[in-house]
Amino acid sequence: MTKNNRGLSLSSMKLGLFLLLILGVSASLGSLIPQGQSGAFYKMYYGRLLGSLIVFLSLDNLFRSWWFIALGIILAASILSCSVQRIRKLPGRKGWGSILLHLSILVVLAGAVVSGVFGRSAYVEVGVGDSIDLTGKGFPGQVLTLKDFNIAYYPNLEPKQYYSKVALKTNDGREIEREISVNHPLKFKGLKIYQTSYGWMTRGRVIADGEAIPFDLESGGELAIDQNSNLRLKLIFVPDFDEKTGTLRSKSPLPRNPRLACALIQGHNLIEGKILREGETGEIKGYRITFSGYRYYTGLTVKKDPGVTIVYLGFALILLGLAVRYLAPDKKRLRDEVN
Amino acid sequence: MEATFNSLAYILLFITLSLSLISLWKPHKVIEQISLWSTFLAFASLSLALIWRGIYTGRVPFATLYEFTLLFAWGILLLFFIITLRNIKPTLLVALVAFLEIVILSYGGTLSSEARPLMPALQSVWLELHVLTAIIAYGAFGLSFCLGVLYLIKERAGDGGPGKSLPSLGKLDNLLHWSVVVGFPFLTLVIITGAIWAEEVWGRWWGWDPKETWALITWLIYAGYLHARKTYGWQGKKAAIMAIAGFLAVLFTLFGVSLLLPGIHSYV
Numbered sequence: 383m384t385k386n387n388r389g390l391s392l393s394s395m396k397l398g399l400f401l402l403l404i405l406g407v408s409a410s411l412g413s414l415i416p417q418g419q420s421g422a423f424y425k426m427y428y429g430r431l432l433g434s435l436i437v438f439l440s441l442d443n444l445f446r447s448w449w450f451i452a453l454g455i456i457l458a459a460s461i462l463s464c465s466v467q468r469i470r471k472l473p474g475r476k477g478w479g480s481i482l483l484h485l486s487i488l489v490v491l492a493g494a495v496v497s498g499v500f501g502r503s504a505y506v507e508v509g510v511g512d513s514i515d516l517t518g519k520g521f522p523g524q525v526l527t528l529k530d531f532n533i534a535y536y537p538n539l540e541p542k543q544y545y546s547k548v549a550l551k552t553n554d555g556r557e558i559e560r561e562i563s564v565n566h567p568l569k570f571k572g573l574k575i576y577q578t579s580y581g582w583m584t585r586g587r588v589i590a591d592g593e594a595i596p597f598d599l600e601s602g603g604e605l606a607i608d609q610n611s612n613l614r615l616k617l618i619f620v621p622d623f624d625e626k627t628g629t630l631r632s633k634s635p636l637p638r639n640p641r642l643a644c645a646l647i648q649g650h651n652l653i654e655g656k657i658l659r660e661g662e663t664g665e666i667k668g669y670r671i672t673f674s675g676y677r678y679y680t681g682l683t684v685k686k687d688p689g690v691t692i693v694y695l696g697f698a699l700i701l702l703g704l705a706v707r708y709l710a711p712d713k714k715r716l717r718d719e720v721n
Numbered sequence: 722m723e724a725t726f727n728s729l730a731y732i733l734l735f736i737t738l739s740l741s742l743i744s745l746w747k748p749h750k751v752i753e754q755i756s757l758w759s760t761f762l763a764f765a766s767l768s769l770a771l772i773w774r775g776i777y778t779g780r781v782p783f784a785t786l787y788e789f790t791l792l793f794a795w796g797i798l799l800l801f802f803i804i805t806l807r808n809i810k811p812t813l814l815v816a817l818v819a820f821l822e823i824v825i826l827s828y829g830g831t832l833s834s835e836a837r838p839l840m841p842a843l844q845s846v847w848l849e850l851h852v853l854t855a856i857i858a859y860g861a862f863g864l865s866f867c868l869g870v871l872y873l874i875k876e877r878a879g880d881g882g883p884g885k886s887l888p889s890l891g892k893l894d895n896l897l898h899w900s901v902v903v904g905f906p907f908l909t910l911v912i913i914t915g916a917i918w919a920e921e922v923w924g925r926w927w928g929w930d931p932k933e934t935w936a937l938i939t940w941l942i943y944a945g946y947l948h949a950r951k952t953y954g955w956q957g958k959k960a961a962i963m964a965i966a967g968f969l970a971v972l973f974t975l976f977g978v979s980l981l982l983p984g985i986h987s988y989v
Contacts, residue, residue: 395952399945406941413934413982445929494927503924536838543841564841565922576924577841685924693926697913704906 393464401457408453412444458491479707486699493696497689507600509583509679521573521684523553531580531678539634544577546680562682572686579681582619584642589670600679604647607669611648615669618643619676623657642673723777724834726770727791731826733763734819741816745883748812756815757805763822764798767791778836783852784843786979790829792852793975794822796860800903804864804896812886813874817867828976847918854910859971861904862943866968868897869961876958894956897964905943912936931982935974942967 391397415436416423424442425433440447465484473481504519506526513527530547546562550570560568568575582601587594590607597605601619622633623641630643646653646666656664658673665671740756743749771791774782782788801818872893878884887893915933920926927933946963949955955963 395948399949402941402945402948406938406945409929409934409938409941412929413931413978417929497926538838540838541841542838543844565845567921567924574924576922578923683924690920690926693916697917700909700913704909708902708906 391463392460393467395464398457398460398464401453401460405453405457408444408450411441412450415441415444417445418443454491458488461485461488476707476710479703479705479710481703482699483703483707486696486703489696489699490693491696493689493692493694495689496692497687501685501687501689503683503685503687505578505681505683507579507581507679507681509598510677512679516684519684521686524573525551526575526682526684527551528680529559531680533580533635535635539636541635544580544680546577546682548575548682550575572688574685574687576683576685577680578683581679581681582621582676583679584617584619584673584676586642586672586674588615588672607646614647615666615671616645616647618645620657628657637676640676642676644671644673723770723773726766726773727826730763730766730770731823733759733766734822734826737763738816738819738823741812741819744812745816745886748886753810753812753815756812756819757810760798760815760819761802764795764802767795767798771795774836778838780839781849781852783849784839785833785837786975787829787832787834789852789855789975790825790832792856793859793863794825794829796856797822797825797863798860800857800860800864800900801867804900809888809892809896811871811888813883814867814871814887817870818864821863821867842922845918845921847914847921851911851914851918854907854914858904858907858911859975861900861907862939862964862968862971865897865900865904865964868893868900869964869968872897872961873958890957894960897961898950898956901943901946901964901967905940905947908936908940908943912940931978932974935970935978939967939970939974942970 416427419442421433421437421442424436427433428436436442440449444450461484465481468477468481471477502520504516504521506514506516506519508514508526508528510528510531513525516522516524516526527549528546529549530545532545534542534545536542543563547559548562548568549557549559550568550573551557552571558570560570562568562575562577564577567577583599584601585596585598587596588605588607589595595605595607597617599605599617601617603617605615605617607613607615618630620630620632620641620643621635621637621639623639624631624633625639633639640660642658642660643655644658644664644666645655646669654666656666656671658664658671660673660675663670663672737756737759740752740759744752744756771782771788774788774791782791797818801814871887872890875884875887875890875893888896912933915936916926919928919933942963946955946960946967949963950960
């Protein structure tokens with residue numbers, strides 16, 4: 383960038399520094415004001431006037447607001463314009479390093495734009511043995527099957543790693559099998575699948591008014607028994623039931639003493655609860671409930687983002703630029719500092 | 722053992738601080754020498770505490786805020802020793818570094834030092850590089866903060882009083898610039914390694930999480946420092962104030978965000 387006192391041309395350092403300041407201040411506002419809440423939230427939390435102002439200026443969604451993105455674009459234009467000016471002046475080795483550094487930031491920003499426009503991401507949950515068609519999630523023709531899920535523990539029973547063994551059938555008819563774990567996503571032709579979450583599912587049935595209602599639900603889920611009277615059955619899985627206390631708090635995360643806790647609920651009121659062993663059938667208010675089995679489900683994030691390659695290219699260029707800029711021998715500067 | 726080495730480092734830093742304050746009042750070569758040695762022993766002791774923790778937990782001590790607080794203190798001392806190698810060791814700098822170290826370690830003492838095994842998200846070589854580069858970057862910024870404060874003191878006091886032991890304003894400004902020039906590329910690496918790690922673990926390389934946002938704000942401040950100095954010749958007082966502001970942003974990124982704005986970095 384050039385020193386330019388006459389006015390604010392795009393390549394002037396005055397504009398550049400001003401943009402750094404404004405971006406810094408805006409980003410700090412974005413980190414201090416809670417993002418993505420409802421309009422009512424801001425009015426309640428900040429008062430009517432300030433709350434309305436926050437929504438009006440898009441401070442509630444600052445990093446995606448038109449003016450924040452516009453600031454980014456102006457910064458990019460400013461960096462580009464002054465890099466071009468510097469190239470014209472035939473810089474030395476350090477100068478080239480510095481220009482490369484500035485241009486690589488533009489590559490990262492371009493990658494961010496591609497990420498924002500073309501990136502797609504979806505969260506899915508699959509039980510062990512189940513398959514899910516990802517077409518409805520924006521990944522046409524891909525079918526994901528969870529072959530197995532397990533957790534490795536440390537001796538103190540804190541989790542060490544989560545493993546999902548999956549098979550992925552792609553739209554060209556190929557099928558691949560991979561193991562996904564945290565920090566080791568599946569990568570296949572631009573598609574990435576991440577280990578994100580997990581939980582338990584239980585299976586069984588309820589006989590209500592002579593009619594059998596089968597269930598296969600995540601722990602904590604509810605089964606509608608009677609829509610008209612808002613009667614529901616809440617099902618909670620306890621992997622390691624504590625016989626002594628009888629509470630629903632599992633003694634360990636391992637399925638050492640599995641139970642299904644069933645609670646009949648109407649509206650907000652608990653009517654009656656019962657705890658069942660695997661294979662057992664119990665009765666609550668005439669409803670016969672059978673707990674036939676349990677299994678894990680895994681939570682996976684499926685993602686396709688062509689921007690990441692561009693961003694990584696930008697990162698590589700930044701490293702190169704830093705090396706050329708700062709690792710270049712410069713005897714004069716060293717001498718200046720010591721003296 | 723770890724606690725013993727930590728306490729030892731803490732005591733040695735207190736000795737450094739007291740001795741350097743004494744020699745500010747009545748300059749004495751031997752006292753100055755002892756206070757420097759005491760700083761060096763504190764550094765060694767802190768290193769042993771970290772190594773011991775690494776052996777005890779069976780992993781690099783890069784996982785909790787407590788561990789990073791120790792590493793942060795370690796990094797500032799490391800950068801301090803690098804500039805003392807250039808024969809720059811004014812007593813007031815020694816006193817200020819010791820004071821900053823005592824503040825950081827005291828804060829570290831309030832954090833949970835429980836040695837827990839590494840959770841799955843933290844098992845990544847990118848995290849290790851992220852922390853390693855952060856030690857250097859934040860160590861250099863800690864040093865530049867001290868130099869910025871010294872600059873302001875020297876400017877007010879001149880060659881008398883507390884300014885007596887200090888090098889010239891020009892030299893202080895150059896040293897300050899040197900430490901920012903060391904810190905800035907490393908901060909860039911901190912952000913890059915953090916982005917790659919986030920992409921591998923969560924599938925998003927940038928998410929405007931408060932910690933990420935504040936690392937970027939810090940980067941913008943130091944980028945402003947470097948550009949203003951180069952183009953407008955912002956040296957001296959303005960530059961010193963920017964370096965101090967930059968370090969306040971570092972402190973907010975490390976501690977303020979963890980306390981006030983919990984996000985995805987909630988474990989550090």
